[in-house]
Amino acid sequence: MYCAGCGQLLATNQQACGKCGKPVNAAAPVSSGSPSYPVPYPIGARVQRHIQSLGYVWIAYACWSFLQVAVAATFFTGMSGMFGSRFINPMMFWSHFPFYNAPWLVPLITIVTVGRAILSGATGVGLLTKAPWGRTLALVAAFLTVLKPITGTAVAVYTFWVLMPAPSRAEYEAISLPTQ
Numbered sequence: 420m421y422c423a424g425c426g427q428l429l430a431t432n433q434q435a436c437g438k439c440g441k442p443v444n445a446a447a448p449v450s451s452g453s454p455s456y457p458v459p460y461p462i463g464a465r466v467q468r469h470i471q472s473l474g475y476v477w478i479a480y481a482c483w484s485f486l487q488v489a490v491a492a493t494f495f496t497g498m499s500g501m502f503g504s505r506f507i508n509p510m511m512f513w514s515h516f517p518f519y520n521a522p523w524l525v526p527l528i529t530i531v532t533v534g535r536a537i538l539s540g541a542t543g544v545g546l547l548t549k550a551p552w553g554r555t556l557a558l559v560a561a562f563l564t565v566l567k568p569i570t571g572t573a574v575a576v577y578t579f580w581v582l583m584p585a586p587s588r589a590e591y592e593a594i595s596l597p598t599q
Contacts, residue, residue: 425593426467439593466590469581470546477543477557480564480574484536488529535564539574554582554591 422429424441435442542560545553557578565575581587 425590426464464590465581465584466587467594469577470549470591470594473557473578473581474543474546476574476577477539477546477560479543480570481536481540481543483570484532484539488532488536491532492529535567538563549591549595551592551595553595554588557582 422436422439422441422443424436425439427436427438429436429443433443538556538560542553542557544550545556561575561578561582564571566572567575582591
């Protein structure tokens with residue numbers, strides 16, 4: 420049997436949860452549509468069911484962001500004439516290069532993308548370790564990532580779905596590890 424408040428495993432004769440203190444109600448009779456095996460989490464325990472996968476999604480998104488930095492750096496290095504420059508007249512190329520008038524733009528894009536990757540990695544680690552600040556960082560990172568097409572939007576929507584509802588805050592606080 421599991422606690423309806425925090426999902427902690429309970430002994431059969433336990434009257435209250437040892438973790439959150441919620442009284443244990445008598446088990447409801449099992450209907451024909453319900454599984455006969457114990458459900459690992461209460462029906463409303465969305466955070467407990469998804470916190471680990473959400474952490475891994477954020478770490479995968481961090482790896483994806485680092486991959487984007489590597490591909491972009493390779494592309495811009497190649498476009499600047501360092502690869503295959505014998506076929507391109509460098510003077511003609513630089514006058515048509517998209518960032519010729521804004522040389523600060525490429526480093527800025529690189530810094531923002533690396534920052535996003537570090538933030539995503541920290542978010543994933545915070546969620547996997549169930550740190551008290553993990554939920555807050557995940558919501559902030561999701562707000563900053565929601566406008567990144569396809570992957571960023573998908574990660575942000577999943578994060579909002581798991582962590583944004585009001586009961587999710589109490590549920591995350593119940594499962595998060597206390598600060599030392």
